[in-house]
């Protein structure tokens with residue numbers, strides 16, 4: 158009797174549960190949407206006393222709706238607007254466009270033990286970076302064809318916490334093959350990148366001016382940029398023996414890559430950029446010089462090219478603005494990068510050029526490896542991997558070291574968001590403006606913190622970062638990508654919902 162009763166009840170119960178599940182799913186956001194964000198809403202306001210907009214800093218609020226910025230209102234218009242939904246009030250914290258890092262090496266696929274999409278994009282999110290553009294080398298294979306780009310895209314799928322675009326490689330193998338280059342561009346790379354000196358990566362050989370000229374002529378049609386690592390090896394420096402004798406000394410390394418390397422490369426480049434002027438044979442193309450270190454003659458050449466109307470921009474990186482050669486201890490290869498960090502006078506002049514607008518933007522050139530290849534025990538500057546690890550820290554670093562130069566929040570937004578967005582062809586990013594994607598960093602410039610072992614660092618190998626052990630200002634509280642709260646106070650969203658950005 159009892160059994161019979163149970164069997165009758167079973168279909169009824171099943172029906173009831175099905176109805177309940179159906180109504181729950183109808184009235185709530187999809188489970189996948191919840192996992193993309195630490196917030197359960199699709200439409201909501203965020204308020205703050207300091208919102209950095211292209212029109213200046215306002216006290217007010219922004220409404221995010223379906224991943225976009227639907228409205229931006231000032232303090233006095235807030236009360237009426239708020240009747241319409243949820244409000245998150247960040248008080249005095251700064252609300253700024255998310256950072257766009259146009260120069261990151263995530264090394265995935267193939268060298269994921271060096272960094273990888275999940276660790277790199279978690280670090281980015283924790284640092285307020287909402288978009289990054291991945292370099293075509295250090296992963297394996299290098300991104301030099303449609304096929305290799307497809308491997309990148311596949312590897313990034315459901316593994317990225319922020320948006321990721323890709324630069325393709327301009328290498329001797331594809332430079333004279335117009336259809337191969339067009340195929341790579343049609344597949345969606347945001348532009349091309351090449352080296353004028355050995356890259357340190359076997360399947361990414363260097364290019365000369367002839368290759369670069371070819372690349373520019375193809376890029377002109379696509380209106381996408383060519384990024385160049387501008388150093389050409391010169392043979393007029395130290396004898397090898399002298400170098401080998403003192404490989405632990407930073408000054409030895411510095412002498413192996415003098416400013417003449419940068420100057421030689423840039424003087425060749427500016428002969429090519431003449432063609433990018435209006436009416437020139439490469440009109441529509443754009444040349445971007447990555448990680449400028451030399452603030453002397455190399456910078457003068459760039460200034461002159463710009464004044465003549467060449468389509469050229471230049472970036473520098475936080476490590477050239479934060480550090481100088483005299484502070485680098487013997488054997489401390491965490492500071493080894495190329496071009497090298499130069500003397501304190503050079504650093505001052507880089508700041509000056511940035512503040513005066515001659516340097517257009519900043520990028521991380523986050524180029525990590527495994528600790529073993531940094532040779533921290535031997536401290537051999539000549540054999541150690543060249544590359545700085547910094548991704549998660551670039552906002553507080555720029556702010557902390559920029560304090561004494563009077564850097565403003567608006568300048569940070571220009572150098573880290575607005576201009577990088579333009580370089581990468583992402584017009585819907587980089588500014589807090591109606592209709593743009595809701596890519597936002599919320600941070601507290603006045604909060605000081607020690608980058609010690611207790612600080613949560615998401616980079617795969619924090620020990621190789623030259624910033625560890627430093628005291629910094631500017632704590633990132635929250636990061637939104639396309640309206641999803643992907644990071645807040647030490648927590649990431651449970652699902653990796655960043656989007657791969659492909660040029661059309």
Ligand SMILES: NC(=O)N[C@H]1NC(=O)NC1=O
Nearest residue numbers: 356357494495524543544
């Ligand atoms: N291959 C690679 O990432 N090289 C980078 N590292 C560095 O310090 N400068 C570079 O161009």
Ligand SMILES: [Zn+2]
Nearest residue numbers: 386447448495
């Ligand atoms: Zn480089």
Ligand SMILES: [Zn+2]
Nearest residue numbers: 260292522524
């Ligand atoms: Zn690089």
